[in-house]
Amino acid sequence: MAAIYSLYIINKSGGLIFYKDYGSAGRMDTNDSLRVASLWHSMHAISQQLSPIAGCSGIELLEADTFDLHCFQSLTGTKFFVVCEPGAQHMEGLLKYIYELYTDFVLKNPFYEMEMPIRCELFDINLAQAVQKDRVALLGR
Amino acid sequence: MFGLLFSLKSFTAKMDPTSADKGNLGVPQLPGQGCSFHSFRTNTYKLSFTETPSGIKIILVTHPRTGDLRDSLKYIYNLYVEYVVKNPLYSPGTPIRCELFNTSLDQYVRSIL
Numbered sequence: 001m002a003a004i005y006s007l008y009i010i011n012k013s014g015g016l017i018f019y020k021d022y023g024s025a026g027r028m029d030t031n032d033s034l035r036v037a038s039l040w041h042s043m044h045a046i047s048q049q050l051s052p053i054a055g056c057s058g059i060e061l062l063e064a065d066t067f068d069l070h071c072f073q074s075l076t077g078t079k080f081f082v083v084c085e086p087g088a089q090h091m092e093g094l095l096k097y098i099y100e101l102y103t104d105f106v107l108k109n110p111f112y113e114m115e116m117p118i119r120c121e122l123f124d125i126n127l128a129q130a131v132q133k134d135r136v137a138l139l140g141r
Numbered sequence: 142m143f144g145l146l147f148s149l150k151s152f153t154a155k156m157d158p159t160s161a162d163k164g165n166l167g168v169p170q171l172p173g174q175g176c177s178f179h180s181f182r183t184n185t186y187k188l189s190f191t192e193t194p195s196g197i198k199i200i201l202v203t204h205p206r207t208g209d210l211r212d213s214l215k216y217i218y219n220l221y222v223e224y225v226v227k228n229p230l231y232s233p234g235t236p237i238r239c240e241l242f243n244t245s246l247d248q249y250v251r252s253i254l
Contacts, residue, residue: 052185
């Protein structure tokens with residue numbers, strides 16, 4: 001059984017620029033994934049406003065009945081989030097690593113236009129490896 | 142806040158990776174139907190949430206490092222049933238003004254700190 005169900009990357013204005021499914025039941029179609037992503041963008045923003053203490057940077061972990069959602073926001077406002085099994089560990093590390101891959105293989109790609117959907121082969125390959133490795137690490141435990 | 146919780150609920154219902162048949166995003170659902178959530182955490186606070194079958198929502202906002210508060214929410218719901226619902230002077234849907242509920246709630250929340 002997969003530990004990670006799916007990965008989303010949203011740009012700073014809430015548009016979905018990357019979506020990958022790793023075996024959740026009933027794969028989401030393009031329209032739904034776009035809507036879900038922009039919905040998450042707004043939820044993230046509202047949660048910052050609701051904070052009782054100043055300096056809130058939005059939801060990091062959402063625990064639902066059947067999944068956990070870990071979210072990481074980069075300094076430029078790009079959000080990365082993974083949907084995984086409840087109680088999955090080391091997701092912050094994985095997200096940071098995905099961010100690293102994004103800066104290396106997407107941002108440094110001269111053909112990539114900012115805020116546009118990601119279509120970079122090297123990013124795909126390295127991402128697949130990273131997720132695979134994480135899965136192996138989880139299985140070994 | 143209600144808007145956030147409402148939208149998060151439709152979000153989790155749509156996101157649910159374990160069921161294939163989920164309907165559209167934002168389709169109205171009865172309490173207990175579809176995949177809901179029990180808490181979310183930011184760097185400054187944690188919000189725990191529960192919804193009862195009658196649609197009452199109980200929310201606790203706490204320090205981000207507090208553990209699972211589902212039992213506490215259930216206990217608070219028990220207090221609500223005991224002291225609010227069973228109060229003959231209370232009419233459902235109106236703001237709660239029951240002294241016994243307030244004092245026992247205060248006592249309980251202070252005890253879990």
